[in-house]
Amino acid sequence: MSASARISRPEWGLVAAMFLLVLGATVITANDYGPTYDEPHYASAGTRYAEWWSRVFRGDLSAFRGAEIEDAWGLNHEHPPLQKCASGFAQRWFGGMLSGLGAIRLPSALWFALTVCAIYLFCRGVWG
Secondary structure (H helix, E strand, O other): OOHHHOOOHHHHHHHHHHHHHHHHHHHHOOOOOOOOOOHHHHHHHHHHHHHHHHHHHOOOHHHHOHHHHHHHHOOOOOOOOHHHHHHHHHHHHHOOOOOOOHHHHHHHHHHHHHHHHHHHHHHHHHHO
16 A cells, blocks of 8 residues: 555544444434334344343353254344344343334444445545
């Protein structure tokens, strides 16, 4: 990377401001539309996944029993779990602060804000 291609502190400030603006706009409008047809199913799976992980983090080794794993992870097992786990934890941690679907949709808002910043940085690297 040449010296001219380096990102200055003010530009990193712009990227941070862009991230916060996109995240804020997405979070405050998270309840402006109703749930999608499959969102409740994913949200309930995420809640179960987060509960299982909470048991593991507390040192509950019984969570590793086959029946416990099947009970926690059997619901909606055909889709990758990362987003559902993130939504489940967001619901646990921020459910009291964000009403409605806001907590469940918080990880999607984060991914979206990061994507907007990544696109900006990519375009800057390609076109200057």
